Amino acid sequence: MKSTIYPPLNTEPGKHHPLTITLHWGTVICIVIAVAAVLLREIIEDKYWRQVLLESHRQMGLIIFFGVAVRLGVRLRFGMAKHMSGMPRLVRLAAVGAHWTLYALLVGLPLLGWAATNAHNLPVDFLGLIKLPSLVNDDGELADQLSDFHILGAWALLGLVVLHATAAFYHHYIRRDRVLWAMLPGSTDTEPERSSKTAPGDAGLFRL
Amino acid sequence: MALKRRIVAALLLSLAPLAALAADPDPVSAESLAKQSNCFKCHLIDRKKESTPWREIAAKYRGQPDAEEKLIHHITSGEKVKFDDGHEEKHKIVKSNDPAQIKNLVDWILSL
Numbered sequence: 298m299k300s301t302i303y304p305p306l307n308t309e310p311g312k313h314h315p316l317t318i319t320l321h322w323g324t325v326i327c328i329v330i331a332v333a334a335v336l337l338r339e340i341i342e343d344k345y346w347r348q349v350l351l352e353s354h355r356q357m358g359l360i361i362f363f364g365v366a367v368r369l370g371v372r373l374r375f376g377m378a379k380h381m382s383g384m385p386r387l388v389r390l391a392a393v394g395a396h397w398t399l400y401a402l403l404v405g406l407p408l409l410g411w412a413a414t415n416a417h418n419l420p421v422d423f424l425g426l427i428k429l430p431s432l433v434n435d436d437g438e439l440a441d442q443l444s445d446f447h448i449l450g451a452w453a454l455l456g457l458v459v460l461h462a463t464a465a466f467y468h469h470y471i472r473r474d475r476v477l478w479a480m481l482p483g484s485t486d487t488e489p490e491r492s493s494k495t496a497p498g499d500a501g502l503f504r505l
Numbered sequence: 506m507a508l509k510r511r512i513v514a515a516l517l518l519s520l521a522p523l524a525a526l527a528a529d530p531d532p533v534s535a536e537s538l539a540k541q542s543n544c545f546k547c548h549l550i551d552r553k554k555e556s557t558p559w560r561e562i563a564a565k566y567r568g569q570p571d572a573e574e575k576l577i578h579h580i581t582s583g584e585k586v587k588f589d590d591g592h593e594e595k596h597k598i599v600k601s602n603d604p605a606q607i608k609n610l611v612d613w614i615l616s617l
Contacts, residue, residue, distance in 0.1 A: 342552060342553040344553075344589045347589065348589060348590050417592070417594055418592055418593065418594050419590075419592050435594070435595075437594060437595055437597050438597075441543050441546060441597075444546070
């Protein structure tokens with residue numbers, strides 16, 4: 298990961314691009330709703346609500362899918378603010394691997410769900426507005442396999458999300474650097490009262 | 506004495522197929538075939554999932570003379586089934602070529 302990939306625009310460790318920040322937290326909200334909808338559906342027997350929950354799950358997945366596409370575009374165009382300095386090489390590699398696995402799952406899981414729906418002989422539309430093309434033909438056995446992969450991938454995603462959040466909290470509260478801060482909404486200015494190693498004992502929302 | 510015993514034995518032997526016919530379905534074999542065929546992706550025993558709970562199906566078909574035949578057809582023919590949202594799919598085909606095993610599964614469902 299040399300600077301050739303990212304233009305030298307964001308080499309100053311400030312905040313990430315505002316669109317990246319918006320899409321990141323939008324993705325968090327969509328994942329929470331998608332997971333809640335599909336888990337709630339497991340315990341609900343009412344036909345109508347089961348359909349509402351499944352459709353909500355699908356739409357959240359599609360929003361994440363298209364959101365990640367935009368986000369990757371933003372990342373390739375503007376890069377990310379670099380906050381990795383000072384971390385051991387192996388940890389940096391692990392972080393890069395984890396982030397690209399997260400992107401892959403955020404793209405792959407909605408695709409698997411979309412294909413599984415098609416395999417169940419059901420068309421998929423986006424927000425009731427755009428008819429999406431069928432990825433696969435009507436095939437019950439394939440639907441089962443795709444669903445199995447979808448569920449497996451979902452657990453992997455949840456595991457990585459926990460790791461991701463744990464790492465963010467580690468950076469913020471233990472290492473006391475700006476890795477989490479860079480992704481928080483708010484001013485894109487640098488944070489003058491907080492240097493990268495020492496934090497004053499202020500009582501902001503995201504401080505301990 | 507020996508003759509009598511032999512007659513009794515012969516009688517009992519001749520009854521054996523009847524006993525098998527009336528035997529309760531084997532739930533262990535039925536459940537393992539159900540699992541293997543992914544039945545539980547859509548059907549649960551007493552709660553609604555994608556499709557009707559099996560207890561409800563048993564209640565609906567109990568007492569119907571052609572219940573067994575109908576259900577065997579249902580899980581072996583790939584006939585179309587309607588889902589709650591109105592879309593139709595072919596019902597999955599049970600993953601067994603053994604008629605006795607399939608019959609056992611259907612009998613077990615009807616016994617629930």
